[in-house]
Amino acid sequence: MNSIAAYFWWIWSVITFVPRWAWSKLLKKQPTLYCANQVDEFPDSLKPLTVYLAGERGNLWAAAMLCPCGCGEKIELNLLEQVRPCWSAEQHSDRSITLMPSVWRQKGCKSHFFVRHGQIDWC
Ligand SMILES: [Zn+2]
Secondary structure (H helix, E strand, O other): OHHHHHHHHHHHHHHHHHHHHHHHHHHHHOOOOOEEEEEOOOOOOOOOOEEEEEEEOOEEEEEEEEOOOOOOOEEEEEOOOOOOOOOEEEEOOOOEEEEEEEEEOOOOOOOEEEEEOOEEEEO
16 A cells, blocks of 8 residues: 555656746746835845835935845945935836946945846946
8 A cells, every 4th residue: 555655656746846846947037136115214134135215205315235245234325416425226117226336345245236127237
């Protein structure tokens, strides 16, 4: 009896192998886009793949995100034109975000990247 159960289990795992493999491919293919999240104040712990925008609509003063290299450092960017250096944050209809100019960390991991339409372009 046990061998029959093992046989059916084997058949089952063969039948379900293709969909499971396709599903894992599909999950990996999903784009990992940085999305904008507008807040009054930056939270203490930032979520990955999120660019926090502080301020009111049309009047944003700062952006914050976790460093995309995985070092866990928080990056804060000034969005006020009167203060240098200054970045601009553009939100797109799919909630993804573009930051201009590039982000270049002077300390720590020294990451240098663009955020374009929610995707990290390393320099
Ligand atoms: Zn980093």
